[in-house]
Amino acid sequence: MIAPERQLRIPEDDIKLTLTSEPAERTAVSPVPQSQPAADDLNPYRWIIMVAVLTGAFLELLDTTSVNVALRQMQGNLGATSDEIAWVSTGYILSNVVILPLTAWLSSMFGRRNYLTFSILLFTFASFACGASNSLGALIFWRIMQGSGGAALLSTAQTTLRQVFPKEQQGLIQSLFIVVVVTGPTLGPAFGGWMTDNYSWPWIFFIKSPLGLVSAALVWKFLDQPSVIDKPKGLDWQGISLLAVGLGSLQYVLEEGERYDWFNDYSIFRLTMLAAATLGAFVFWELSPRNTAPVVNLRVLKHNDLSTGALLLLVGGFGIYGGVFIFPLFAQGILGFTPTDTGLLFLPGGIATIIGTIICGRLMNGAKPLVRPGVLVLCGMVIFAISEWMLSRMTSQSGTMDTGLGLIVRGGAMGLLFAPITVASLHTLKGAEIAQGAGLSNLARQLGGSFGIAAINTYVTSQTAFHRSNLVTNIYSGNITLSTRIAALTNKFIGAGYSQTSAHSSAIAVVDRSLEAQALTMSYNDAFLLIAVVFVIATPLALLFFRRQSAAQVSIVDGEH
Numbered sequence: 001m002i003a004p005e006r007q008l009r010i011p012e013d014d015i016k017l018t019l020t021s022e023p024a025e026r027t028a029v030s031p032v033p034q035s036q037p038a039a040d041d042l043n044p045y046r047w048i049i050m051v052a053v054l055t056g057a058f059l060e061l062l063d064t065t066s067v068n069v070a071l072r073q074m075q076g077n078l079g080a081t082s083d084e085i086a087w088v089s090t091g092y093i094l095s096n097v098v099i100l101p102l103t104a105w106l107s108s109m110f111g112r113r114n115y116l117t118f119s120i121l122l123f124t125f126a127s128f129a130c131g132a133s134n135s136l137g138a139l140i141f142w143r144i145m146q147g148s149g150g151a152a153l154l155s156t157a158q159t160t161l162r163q164v165f166p167k168e169q170q171g172l173i174q175s176l177f178i179v180v181v182v183t184g185p186t187l188g189p190a191f192g193g194w195m196t197d198n199y200s201w202p203w204i205f206f207i208k209s210p211l212g213l214v215s216a217a218l219v220w221k222f223l224d225q226p227s228v229i230d231k232p233k234g235l236d237w238q239g240i241s242l243l244a245v246g247l248g249s250l251q252y253v254l255e256e257g258e259r260y261d262w263f264n265d266y267s268i269f270r271l272t273m274l275a276a277a278t279l280g281a282f283v284f285w286e287l288s289p290r291n292t293a294p295v296v297n298l299r300v301l302k303h304n305d306l307s308t309g310a311l312l313l314l315v316g317g318f319g320i321y322g323g324v325f326i327f328p329l330f331a332q333g334i335l336g337f338t339p340t341d342t343g344l345l346f347l348p349g350g351i352a353t354i355i356g357t358i359i360c361g362r363l364m365n366g367a368k369p370l371v372r373p374g375v376l377v378l379c380g381m382v383i384f385a386i387s388e389w390m391l392s393r394m395t396s397q398s399g400t401m402d403t404g405l406g407l408i409v410r411g412g413a414m415g416l417l418f419a420p421i422t423v424a425s426l427h428t429l430k431g432a433e434i435a436q437g438a439g440l441s442n443l444a445r446q447l448g449g450s451f452g453i454a455a456i457n458t459y460v461t462s463q464t465a466f467h468r469s470n471l472v473t474n475i476y477s478g479n480i481t482l483s484t485r486i487a488a489l490t491n492k493f494i495g496a497g498y499s500q501t502s503a504h505s506s507a508i509a510v511v512d513r514s515l516e517a518q519a520l521t522m523s524y525n526d527a528f529l530l531i532a533v534v535f536v537i538a539t540p541l542a543l544l545f546f547r548r549q550s551a552a553q554v555s556i557v558d559g560e561h
Contacts, residue, residue, distance in 0.1 A: 045222035046164040050173065052218035053157035054180050056120045059208050059215075060150035061184025063092070063127070065324055066192030069343070070201040077201070078136045090255045091140045093450065095147035097251045098244050100443045103155045104435035105236075105295045113223045116156045117216050122149030124212030131205030154181075155439040160223065162426060162434050170423060175361025178419040181445075182357070182411075183350045185324050190343025197340050236295040239286055243296065246278035250447075254454040258461065297436045300429065306437050308544040309425025310444040312377065315538040316418060317448025319384060319531050322456045323410065327391070329460075330524045331403065334396050334517055348404055349411030356415020364423055373420035374545030380417030381539040387413055388532035392525040396517050424545050456527050463523035471515050486511060 068089055075085040099106075107115045126146035133139035158177055165173045195204045249271045256268065263269045286294040301307045324346075331337040331345065363371040387410035394402055422441070429437045475482060489507035490500075498506060 048218055048222050049164055050161060050176070052215045052222070053116070053153075053160050054176065055211055055215040056116075056123070056153040056219075057157045057177070058180045058184050059127075059212060060123065060153040061181060062188050062191060063146070063150065063208070065185045065188030066195075066204055067092075069189050069192040069328070070196045070204055073196055073201045074139070078134075078139065080136045084136055086255075086259075087136075087140045088143055090252070091144040092147040092150075093255065093446075094248055094251050095144045096151050097443070097446055097450070098247050099148050099151035100155060100446060101243060101247075101296045101439050102240070103152045104159070104297070104439045106152070107156050107159070107435055112156065112160060113219065116152055116160065116223070117220045119149045119152035119156070120212055120216040120219065122146075123153060124149075124209050124216065127205045127212065128209045131202035155435070155442045158422075158438040158442070159435040162438070164223075170427075172361040172364075174422050174426075175357045175364070175419040178422055179354050179357045179415075182320065182353050182414045182418055185320060187343070187346065187350055189324065189328055190340070190346055193338070193340040193343040197338065236291065236293055239282060239291065239295040242278045242282035242285060246275050246282055249275035250279065251450060254450040257454055258457045262458070296440075297433070300433050300436045300440070303428050303433075303437070305428055305545065306425045306441070308541060309421045310441055312421050312538065312541055313418075313425075313441055313445040314448035314451075315534060315541075316414075316421070317445040317450075318452035318455075318534060319388070320414065320445075320452075321449030322452030322531055323388070323391075323528075325453045326456055326460070326524060326527050327403075327407075330394070330521070334521055334524070335398060335403075345400065345403055345407060349407035352408045352411035353415045356412045357419050358415075360416060360419040364420065372545070373424035374542055376416050376420040377424070377542040377545060378539065380413050380415075380420070381535055381542055384410060384413035384417060385532040385535040385539070388528045388535065392528035392532065394521070394525065396521045452531075456530065459530060460520075460523045460527050463526045464519050467522040468515065468519040471519055475511075475515070482511070 071085050071088060074080070074088060078085070103115075109115075110118070123146055126142045126149060129142040130139055130146060133142060158174075161173050161177055162170065192204055195201070195207070253268055253271050253275060260268050263272070283298065285291055286296055286298045301310070327345075328342045331342040337345070360376055363376070364373060387406050390406035390409060391403070394406075425441055426434060426437050486504070486507045489510055490503045493503035493506045494500065
C-alpha cells in the first residue's frame with residue numbers, strides 16, 4: 001500500500017490543472033485552431049491573394065513542361081549537344097527539388113509574405129534572364145535560379161490559401177489550387193509548342209515576366225505579415241547539407257541514368273550510393289533528439305492521412321508526369337503531329353480536369369462534405385487506370401479522335417483524384433505543420449514525376465529492343481508478304497527516277513523504318529499499360545482514408561472547433 005503522505009505529494013499547480021482542464025474544454029467558446037482563423041480575423045482581401053498566389057503557381061507549373069518542347073530549337077541556336085541542352089531541364093528540376101522541402105523553414109525564417117514575394121520576383125527575373133541568355137552556360141545558371149524561386153510558388157502558396165480561408169471553404173479553395181497543379185503541366189506542351197512554332201523559344205520565358213510582377217505586387221500589398229516573425233531556434237546546417245546533397249544526387253541519377261546506362265556507369269552508381277547514404281543520414285538526424293530545430297519536421301508524417309496522401313501523390317506524380325512525357329513522343333514520333341497539334345490534344349483533357357476538380361470542390365465544401373474524400377480518390381484511381389488502358393490500345397494509324405478520348409477520361413480522373421488527396425492530407429494539420437505538410441506533399445508529387453519519367457524512359461527503351469527482336473524474326477527471304485512489299489516499293493522508287501540498286505536499298509530502308517515505328521508503338525502501349533498497373537496496385541491506399549478517425553479529428557473535419 002502507498003503511504004498517505006506520498007499520495008499527497010502532488011504539486012498544487014498540477015491539482016489545479018487536473019481539476020480545471022476538463023471543464024475548460026467544455027465551457028470555452030469555440031476555440032479556433034491555429035490553422036484556421038476566426039471569421040473576424042479573416043483577411044478581407046483573401047480572394048485577391050488567391051488570384052495572386054495561383055497565378056504564381058500556374059507560371060511555375062507551366063514552366064516545367066513548356067520548355068521541354070523547345071529544347072531542340074535551343075540546341076540549334078546555342079550550338080549545344082543533346083547532352084548539354086538537357087541541363088536546361090535538369091538544372092531547373094534539381095534546384096526545385098532541393099528547395100521544396102525547405103520552403104516551410106524559409107517561410108518561418110523570413111516571414112511568409114517576404115519569402116513568397118521574394119520567390120516570385122526571383123522566378124520572374126530569372127525567367128526574363130533565361131530568355132535573354134545568349135550562351136548555354138548563362139541559360140543553365142538562370143534556369144537553376146528559376147527553379148530555386150519556383151519551389152515556394154507551390155508549397156507556400158498552398159499553405160497561404162489554407163490559412164487565409166475558413167475551414168468551410170477549404171474544399172473549394174484547395175480544388176482551385178489543384179486545377180492549377182494539374183492543368184499547368186498539361187497545358188505546358190501546347191503553350192511551348194505554339195510559342196516555338198509561331199515565335200521563338202525566348203518568348204516562352206519573356207511572356208511570364210509581366211504576370212509574375214503583378215503576382216508579386218499583389219502578394220506584397222495584400223498578404224498580412226505578422227508583427228513578430230516566429231523564427232526557428234537555430235540553423236540546421238547538417239540537415240540542410242544532407243538534404244541538398246541527397247536530393248540533388250537522387251534527382252541527377254533519375255534525370256541522367258538512362259542516358260548513361262544506369263549502374264553500368266560508375267558515376268551514376270557512386271551518386272546512387274551517395275544519395276542513399278545522405279538521405280538515410282538526413283532522416284536519422286532530423287528525427288534525432290539532439291536536433292532541437294530540424295529544418296524539415298519529418299514527425300509531421302505521424303499524421304496517417306498526410307503519409308497516405310504523400311504516397312498517393314507519389315503515384316499521382318508518376319502518372320501525370322510520366323504520361324505528359326510519353327504521349328508527345330508517341331504523337332510526334334509515330335503519328336507525325338506538330339508540337340502545337342500535340343499540345344492542343346491535351347486541351348480537352350485539361351477542361352475535363354477543371355470540371356472534375358470544381359465538382360469535387362463543391363462536393364467537399366462546407367462543414368459537412370456531401371462526399372468523403374476517400375470515395376472520390378478511389379473513383380479517381382480506378383478511372384485513371386482505365387484511361388491509361390485506353391491509351392495503351394493506340395496504333396500507328398490512330399487519329400485525333402482515338403487519342404483524344406483517352407486523354408479526356410484521363411483529365412476527368414485527375415480532377416477526381418488530386419483535390420480530395422490534398423484536402424484529406426492536410427485537414428488534421430495545424431499551425432506550422434501545414435507548411436511542413438504542404439512542402440512534403442509537393443516534394444512527393446515532384447519525386448513521383450521524376451521516378452515516373454526515369455522508369456518509363458528506361459522501360460520504353462528496353463521494350464522497343466524486345467519488340468524489334470520479335471518483329472525481325474518475320475523478315476526472311478521466304479516471306480511472300482515481305483517480298484511483295486519490297487518489290488512494290490522498289491518499283492515506286494524506280495518510277496521516281498532511282499536506279500535499280502538505289503530503289504531496292506530505299507525500299508529496304510522504308511521497311512526498316514516501318515518495323516522500328518511498330519516496335520516503338522508497341523513499347524509506348526506497354527508504357528501506358530505500366531502506368532495503369534501502378535495505379536491498380538496503389539488503389540488500396542485510398543481505402544486508408546476510410547479509417548475510423550479519433551474524436552478530435554472528427555471535430556476538426558466537421559468544423560466543430
